[in-house]
Amino acid sequence: xxxxRLRGELVEPTDPGFxxxxxxxxxxxxxxxxxxxxxxESEQDVVACLRHAQDQGLGVHIRGNGHSMNGWSTGEGxxxxxxxxxxxxxxxxxVRLGGGIQSLDALDALKPQRRQIVTGTFPTVSAGGFLxxxxxxxxxxxxxxxxxxxxxxxxxxxxxRSVRCSATEEPDLYWALRGGGGxxxxxxxxxxxxxxxxxxxxxxxxxWAYEDAVDVLTAWQEWCVAGPDELGTSLxxxxxxxxxxxxxxxxxxxxxxxxTEQLVAELDVLAERAGAKPISRTVQPRGTYAxxxxxxxxxxxxxxxxxxxxxxxxxxxxxxxxxxQSYRLTGRAATRAESSALLDAWDASLxxxxxxxxxxxxxxxxxxNRVPRTATAYAHRDARFLIGYQMACRNVSEDPGAEARLxxxxxxxxxxxxxxxxxxxxxxxxSRVSEDWETDFFGENHxxxxxxxxxxxxxxxxxxxxxxxxxxxxxxxxx
Numbered sequence: 001x002x003x004x005r006l007r008g009e010l011v012e013p014t015d016p017g018f019x020x021x022x023x024x025x026x027x028x029x030x031x032x033x034x035x036x037x038x039x040x041e042s043e044q045d046v047v048a049c050l051r052h053a054q055d056q057g058l059g060v061h062i063r064g065n066g067h068s069m070n071g072w073s074t075g076e077g078x079x080x081x082x083x084x085x086x087x088x089x090x091x092x093x094x095v096r097l098g099g100g101i102q103s104l105d106a107l108d109a110l111k112p113q114r115r116q117i118v119t120g121t122f123p124t125v126s127a128g129g130f131l132x133x134x135x136x137x138x139x140x141x142x143x144x145x146x147x148x149x150x151x152x153x154x155x156x157x158x159x160x161r162s163v164r165c166s167a168t169e170e171p172d173l174y175w176a177l178r179g180g181g182g183x184x185x186x187x188x189x190x191x192x193x194x195x196x197x198x199x200x201x202x203x204x205x206x207x208w209a210y211e212d213a214v215d216v217l218t219a220w221q222e223w224c225v226a227g228p229d230e231l232g233t234s235l236x237x238x239x240x241x242x243x244x245x246x247x248x249x250x251x252x253x254x255x256x257x258x259x260t261e262q263l264v265a266e267l268d269v270l271a272e273r274a275g276a277k278p279i280s281r282t283v284q285p286r287g288t289y290a291x292x293x294x295x296x297x298x299x300x301x302x303x304x305x306x307x308x309x310x311x312x313x314x315x316x317x318x319x320x321x322x323x324x325q326s327y328r329l330t331g332r333a334a335t336r337a338e339s340s341a342l343l344d345a346w347d348a349s350l351x352x353x354x355x356x357x358x359x360x361x362x363x364x365x366x367x368x369n370r371v372p373r374t375a376t377a378y379a380h381r382d383a384r385f386l387i388g389y390q391m392a393c394r395n396v397s398e399d400p401g402a403e404a405r406l407x408x409x410x411x412x413x414x415x416x417x418x419x420x421x422x423x424x425x426x427x428x429x430x431s432r433v434s435e436d437w438e439t440d441f442f443g444e445n446h447x448x449x450x451x452x453x454x455x456x457x458x459x460x461x462x463x464x465x466x467x468x469x470x471x472x473x474x475x476x477x478x479x
Contacts (some may be wrong), residue, residue, distance in 0.1 A: 012384030013138035024066035064126025133427035138232025141366030145176035179378025219273035221333035326414035379443035
């Protein structure tokens, strides 16, 4: 039995821990009932799971911490969970990361080792999905996308072999894992990444009245394009339920890797460009990389508290409700008219109905765009911003019109983004993926990715709705 072959833990539907074990970040997928969930603690555990699944004719679903927005890390087959493969160790010039380690745990573990790595902007995202999809965040402009920092990786293939890939070992697989997305070629059990040199930085936040939103959104994009690589920043338009005095608000926040006085001067430039005074502006004391990122991602919560609720005795981190979203990458700053159209799609009139939704923008460019488009599988070297919309419903079972309403809103948001779009990011897919999604996600690199897929997984054993080869390879399992 598989249970007897694992150093880790197998949780089956009849086990009391199964309702918790099958959860993803998004509550929408609580209705999915996997065959079982295997918490792997070693490479040997992963191999045992693959052999069991193949012997039993089961599909597999690879899960780091379950942040796949479209539910790609679950299904009716065997969920192979890597969350217990969560080491972060400095090893000479590189850092070794377990495939399932979460951002907040990596930051915490590496702090006493005086190492820093690229992470995303949500604390419980795991290394596996983040890095293989590209890896965007506040360090992108200064240090490139996360996948650019991968020196090597250990991968368990569909035939049960475990290989190390690097620039000199399995170079095609190494190329594909840096931006080709998770769940297509194998299961990455460990990454070797180049650390970044960012021992100190400063966090900041500004809040702006929604009445100034068009000017702030336009100015923020221009500010990011003109600003230094040391500036990592996001902008979000929030509804009144999350704003001061119950009013919608524009939040600009992030980190700065340079001197604090340079950040203060940059924030003055933003206000001047916007032609408006923010409601508030906070510049945190300059601190260590790990501390500033923890404050930005977790606030006053401890590491144990910041984990997703239910995952530990102290865990308080929230889960995401039923959500529909539209996200695109854009290659330039929007004009004022285009910013106005983006805000029209957010739709301030929905405040009367207290609809939970937001418009999120993350600044890109900088070092990430100084790498050739075909150097790695991540092709979006002309992207300046990741921009998207999300709308949520917390009581969808009691609201029969919710799914249609949220889908229609997300479609309108997608139409507003289309004139600016230069591609899409595999780690932030829209709920309604375009018919031409292969080109949208991977550009001219899709053809080579398909070649790598055929070489390493010709039977298409590793697959999900938008994995490489998911609609071009025929498989014995699917026939």
